[in-house]
Amino acid sequence: MKQTRYNTFNLIHKALRASLYDAANTLQRTDFSSREQGWNAIRKVERVLFYFDEHAKHENNFILPAIQRYNAKLVDDFEREHVTDHALSKNINDYIIDWKVTYDEEEMIDLGTQIFYEFNEFIAFNLYHMNKEEDLLNKVLWEHYSDLEILQIHQALVQSIEPAVLAEQSKWIIRSINDAELTQWINGIRNSAPEHAFKAFLQMAESELPAERWSYLKDAIRGKAVVSDIYG
Structure with a gap:
């Protein structure tokens, strides 16, 4: 059986994809002649653009330097x-800025359409880009680093994220991963984080998950007594 290596991109990429899909679905439903609907959609889009900008910075600061010594061209x-x-993000933001300052309904609709199309371009590029990362960058990491070394790089990256942003990203991760991944992730937090942080993540999971998935997670976590102590 082929051994499964540690994929440092898996959780955050699933979260980023989910945030893309959620914002895209909101854009499709939005009547941009409505200030309320338009603002709701724009806030989602702006947050997604922020997530991706931060993600690129983290990769530039932590992942790519680990690749540089072995494959500078990549x-x-x-x-x-x-x-x-x-540049794709800037295109979207330019249309958003124009929408915010106009009150002409026809222009608002036209700008909303442009935001929608530009965001679709952003989605298409990033879905392909993330697939390439999980293929090409992981191949280099797996060839030259142990799973423990990759995990150490990942942990240094996570520690650099502002707590409020990390909490937001964690909610998207919880919504976006399967039960086995969720169980493994929560157990990893339990084994490496302070008890208060573990409890906070459990409470976040309870608030984000449907009842049946939360029930499964409680049963699947090692050391059921800890969950029982918290939730009775």
Whole structure:
């Protein structure tokens, strides 16, 4: 049986994809002649753009340096893609700025349509980009680093994230991963984080998960007494 290696991108990429899909679905339903609906959609889009901008910075600071020493050309390719991603984000933001300052309904609708199309371009690029990362970057990491070494890089990256942003991202991760991944992730937090942090993640999971998935998670976590102590 082929051994499964540690994929540092898996959880955050699932969360990022889910945030893309959620914002895209909101955009499709939005009547941009309505200030209330338009603002709701724009806030979602702006938050997604922020997530991806932060994700690119984290990769540039932590993942790509680990690749650089073994495949500098690959790093150059991905850095150029991050520049492209930033340009796509700027296109969306330019239309958002124009929408915010106009009250002409026809213009609001036209700008909303442009936001929608530009966001679709952003989605298409990033879905392909994330697939490439999980293929090409992981191949280099797996060839030259142990799972423990990759995990240490990942932990340093996570520790650099602002707590409020980390909490937001954690909610998207909880919503976006399967039961086995969720159980493994929560157990990892339990084994490495202070008890108060573990309890906070359990409470977050309870608030984010449907009842049946929360019940499964409680049963699946090792050391059921800890969950019982918290929830009775």
